[in-house]
Amino acid sequence: MERAFPFETPIASDALIDRREELERLHLAAADGAHVRLAGPRRYGKTSLLLAHAHHLGQSNWRTVHVDFYGVTSLAEVCGRIASAYSRLRDNRVRAHLDALGARLGVSLTTSGVGLTLGPRHPQPSTDSTLTAAAELLDLPVKLFEKDRQPTLVVFDEFQDLLSAGSTLDGLLRSHVQYHGDAATYIYAGSQPSLMRRLFTDRERPLYGQAEPLDLAPLPIDDVLIELAERFLALDEDPGEALAPLVAAAAGHPQRTMLLAHLLHRELGVRRSGGTTLPGDAHAEGLALAEAIFGLALGQTTEAHQGIWDGLSAGKKAVLAALADGLRPTGSRATERSGLTRAALQSALRELGREGQHVSRIVTDAGASGDWHYIDPLFAKWVTLRGHVPRG
Ligand SMILES: Nc1ncnc2c1ncn2[C@@H]1O[C@H](COP(=O)(O)OP(=O)(O)O)[C@@H](O)[C@H]1O
Numbered sequence: 001m002e003r004a005f006p007f008e009t010p011i012a013s014d015a016l017i018d019r020r021e022e023l024e025r026l027h028l029a030a031a032d033g034a035h036v037r038l039a040g041p042r043r044y045g046k047t048s049l050l051l052a053h054a055h056h057l058g059q060s061n062w063r064t065v066h067v068d069f070y071g072v073t074s075l076a077e078v079c080g081r082i083a084s085a086y087s088r089l090r091d092n093r094v095r096a097h098l099d100a101l102g103a104r105l106g107v108s109l110t111t112s113g114v115g116l117t118l119g120p121r122h123p124q125p126s127t128d129s130t131l132t133a134a135a136e137l138l139d140l141p142v143k144l145f146e147k148d149r150q151p152t153l154v155v156f157d158e159f160q161d162l163l164s165a166g167s168t169l170d171g172l173l174r175s176h177v178q179y180h181g182d183a184a185t186y187i188y189a190g191s192q193p194s195l196m197r198r199l200f201t202d203r204e205r206p207l208y209g210q211a212e213p214l215d216l217a218p219l220p221i222d223d224v225l226i227e228l229a230e231r232f233l234a235l236d237e238d239p240g241e242a243l244a245p246l247v248a249a250a251a252g253h254p255q256r257t258m259l260l261a262h263l264l265h266r267e268l269g270v271r272r273s274g275g276t277t278l279p280g281d282a283h284a285e286g287l288a289l290a291e292a293i294f295g296l297a298l299g300q301t302t303e304a305h306q307g308i309w310d311g312l313s314a315g316k317k318a319v320l321a322a323l324a325d326g327l328r329p330t331g332s333r334a335t336e337r338s339g340l341t342r343a344a345l346q347s348a349l350r351e352l353g354r355e356g357q358h359v360s361r362i363v364t365d366a367g368a369s370g371d372w373h374y375i376d377p378l379f380a381k382w383v384t385l386r387g388h389v390p391r392g
């Protein structure tokens with residue numbers, strides 16, 4: 001179903017709120033043949049932004065392949081992901097290249113990896129043929145460019161996962177893409193900002209200095225408010241005074257913003273026929289309606305928060321709890337409450353910061369500054385309530 005406020009999958013380019021500057025930067029980089037590393041927490045709109053960029057480039061002489069490395073565990077899978085990204089182009093010339101490559105190496109290039117879907121009578125492809133396949137897949141943009149002079153934008157999404165398939169694969173990648181010149185530009189997108197930074201700013205790493213940084217910030221609240229108000233208007237729905245506090249509560253988190261807008265939209269729709277989706281006050285308006293919708297979202301996401309919480313160390317829990325309660329995360333109140341040492345809390349906070357999933361502060365390549373804050377406002381609320389959330 002086409003949603004008025006999509007919140008589950010990457011969204012179409014015309015549904016994007018703001019991100020104009022980011023699109024402009026990506027556009028300039030492509031025109032200059034510069035590579036970009038795009039970092040931002042999960043669900044911050046990296047893939048949506050890149051799809052919009054690809055859409056715009058597609059209107060000029062570019063093709064885009066979007067390779068998703070999420071969860072890859074072997075080089076064979078990496079090859080499969082690259083091959084399937086190219087096959088999604090539905091281009092016969094590309095298809096022919098993939099088939100020829102597979103036939104020559106005696107492997108089948110499938111979405112799950114090189115040869116992994118072959119029956120038991122067929123041996124697994126050798127390490128050598130997997131390496132050759134990887135090399136040739138990485139060099140495909142050059143082959144294609146020789147034929148049609150069309151440059152390729154190659155997006156490596158969830159790039160950090162590449163290293164789970166092999167800790168030196170960034171070296172393999174570099175050894176190919178560095179010769180691609182006019183044939184291709186690259187975008188490396190990742191949801192672990194600090195790992196991304198390290199891959200490209202550590203002199204020891206092969207990709208050192210290979211891409212310009214672009215960090216995804218929260219969406220600007222005023223743009224969100226104006227845009228969402230327009231969308232409700234177009235739907236002939238009046239969220240009244242509820243919209244502004246909801247947008248503020250979402251704190252610019254793209255997916256949370258859209259989820260809250262969706263729930264509000266659904267409630268307004270159901271109200272038209274005399275019903276409600278709210279457990280309590282069915283006639284709530286304004287701030288009370290915003291609070292009820294926020295509660296609904298909390299109820300719907302509580303299991304995910306619980307899963308995260310249960311997997312955290314005692315130190316991380318103490319830090320997150322302090323922060324949710326408005327205390328300094330490694331201050332004396334936090335140590336008193338938790339019975340942990342300051343050093344333990346500091347190390348937990350450092351690690352949380354490195355992971356970049358739950359808390360962040362303004363970080364540049366030069367260093368970090370500013371106060372720590374929660375990335376996900378729903379998780380922040382959940383931790384404040386320590387999980388005592390009415391089920392939605
Ligand atoms: N610029 C944006 N405007 C509106 N919603 C957005 C925007 N960026 C992201 N979203 C919302 O966030 C969700 C996740 O976006 P996605 O591109 O999949 O994020 P990521 O790739 O960073 O995990 C989308 O379903 C959409 O609801």
Ligand SMILES: [Mg+2]
Nearest residue numbers: 046047048157
């Ligand atoms: Mg994504």
